[in-house]
Amino acid sequence: MKNIIPIFILLIVLAGCKKELIKEPKRLIEREKMVNIMYDLSILEAMKLENPGLMDSIKYTSNQYIYKKYKIDSTQFAQSNIYYASDYKEYEKMYNQIKARLDNEKTQVTSLIRAKTKKEMQKEKAKKKLKEKKVADSIKKAKQNLNLKKQTDSIKKANQLKVSKSADSLKKAKK
Numbered sequence: 001m002k003n004i005i006p007i008f009i010l011l012i013v014l015a016g017c018k019k020e021l022i023k024e025p026k027r028l029i030e031r032e033k034m035v036n037i038m039y040d041l042s043i044l045e046a047m048k049l050e051n052p053g054l055m056d057s058i059k060y061t062s063n064q065y066i067y068k069k070y071k072i073d074s075t076q077f078a079q080s081n082i083y084y085a086s087d088y089k090e091y092e093k094m095y096n097q098i099k100a101r102l103d104n105e106k107t108q109v110t111s112l113i114r115a116k117t118k119k120e121m122q123k124e125k126a127k128k129k130l131k132e133k134k135v136a137d138s139i140k141k142a143k144q145n146l147n148l149k150k151q152t153d154s155i156k157k158a159n160q161l162k163v164s165k166s167a168d169s170l171k172k173a174k175k
Contacts, residue, residue, distance in 0.1 A: 022082055022083050022086040024083060025076070025079040025080060025083055027076045027079075027080075028079075028080050028083060029070075029072060029076060029077065029080040031084070031094070033070065034080055034081075034084060034094065035094050035097055035098060036070070037066055037070055037072075037077070038094065038095075038098055039098045039101055039102070040066055040069070041062065041063075041066060042098060042102060043102075044062035044065065044066070045062065048062065
């Protein structure tokens with residue numbers, strides 16, 4: 001028990017006198033800019049995994065794109081990344097910030113996709129309803145034409161019957 005207490009005190013003193021493992025680079029990328037860079041790299045890596053052919057058509061690699069967009073070089077990025085990674089708690093906060101941003105974007109995209117799908121379904125329903133109405137109208141017109149034809153036929157038959165009766169009555173009258 002006596003040996004544990006001095007060891008415990010030594011650990012507390014060492015933790016309290018935390019010495020920087022990595023010196024801050026001369027051209028350190030600001031924290032927020034670094035978070036944006038890491039976010040963009042995450043998006044580019046996801047694109048590369050999702051559709052590898054897409055990145056082949058672009059003349060820059062993802063790293064070259066990032067360097068150009070943020071006006072940094074590979075050494076500056078590597079040194080800044082090592083510096084931020086040396087404090088794992090701060091680095092974890094940065095990654096959590098990136099993850100939250102990615103989750104937010106994912107939620108927005110998902111809601112947009114749902115809205116678009118819903119709108120397309122409504123259009124399809126409207127088209128289907130219109131088509132059904134056209135079919136119903138064509139059936140109704142066909143029935144009307146059939147009824148009109150039947151009426152015309154019955155009128156013709158009635159006229160023919162009248163004509164034949166009158167012809168028969170003329171023949172009888174002549175006899």
